[in-house]
Amino acid sequence: MDLRHIEKPRDSIEKILSHFSISKPCLLEPGQTLPIKKRGENQSRKIYFLLEGAMIGAVGENEKKQNLGIVVSPSIIGLGQLSSAGALAQYESISPCMVDSVSVDDFIKVIETQRLWPDLINIMIATINQLAARSAMSGLQSAYEIIRSNLLYMDSETTCTLKERYTVVKYMQTFSRLSRSIILKILSELKAGGFIEMEKGKLIRISRNLPDRF
Structure with missing residues (x-):
């Protein structure tokens, strides 16, 4: 689901x-x-x-x-x-x-x-x-899978205007128990790989299909 x-x-x-x-x-x-x-x-x-x-x-x-x-x-x-x-x-x-x-x-x-x-x-x-x-x-096996699911939701959601309301790190910490360091590390690698665009900590868009594994 x-x-x-x-x-x-x-x-x-x-x-x-x-x-x-x-x-x-x-x-x-x-x-x-x-x-x-x-x-x-x-x-x-x-x-x-x-x-x-x-x-x-x-x-x-x-x-x-x-x-x-x-x-x-x-x-x-x-x-x-x-x-x-x-x-x-x-x-x-x-x-x-x-x-x-x-x-x-x-x-x-x-x-x-x-x-x-x-x-x-x-x-x-x-x-x-x-x-x-x-x-x-929250029951996904890896930190990346949790972050991937949340990124996809933030990018598609329009009712709550999540991308404008939250920085990615703040949203991830609000709805997961992942540490800030793990979140920042994975986001940094996704940005370097050209998968996501961010500005001032906020998600602008997902530029490429996020891989199932990372």
């Missing part, structure tokens, strides 16, 4: 959002986090609507923290709350974000009365596929 081939179900997202009125939207500045559910806290479960901006989702804490991916508006966040166990996850804004929320009970009520389950399933399947693709990517 390849991240480049997973399409965001935008029509389903917008269809669901159209059935909810914007009540109390809040603005999150870059670096602020949006908790879905915190361990040990008895707080109401909520579904969040990302109306504007982009966030990065993660699970775990400190050295065990694992970034899951970037979420760009419009998006529905926290669907794991539909299960009784909930989801121990948080989202950090990487741009100014406008967010609204609704209780899980109210969300389910609208989904049921408006018969929106097929659209909700489309969204959840896309999310599962993205997580599966990232898991497969």
Whole structure:
């Protein structure tokens, strides 16, 4: 499974959002986090609507923290709350974000009365596929294979404007556990071989087909 081939179900997202009125939207500045559910806290479960901006989702804490991916508006966040166990996850804004929320009970009520389950399933399947693709990517055997997969994704992705938002090294460190020295060494060799073009640390383009092995 390849991240480049997973399409965001935008029509389903917008269809669901159209059935909810914007009540109390809040603005999150870059670096602020949006908790879905915190361990040990008895707080109401909520579904969040990302109306504007982009966030990065993660699970775990400190050295065990694992970034899951970037979420760009419009998006529905926290669907794991539909299960009784909930989801121990948080989202950090990487741009100014406008967010609204609704209780899980109210969300389910609208989904049921408006018969929106097929659209909700489309969204959840896309999310599962993205997580599966990232898991497969992180399980690749060599550092080069991980870097190659991420370069291909950065070059083809347009929704998150990754090439403008991140330097290649920063993106690789965000979504892999590779060391900076290994990343720089492989990128330097790819540049010297004429495979990639970079400027000020950012990917401009992939100039030649990246080899399967390096």
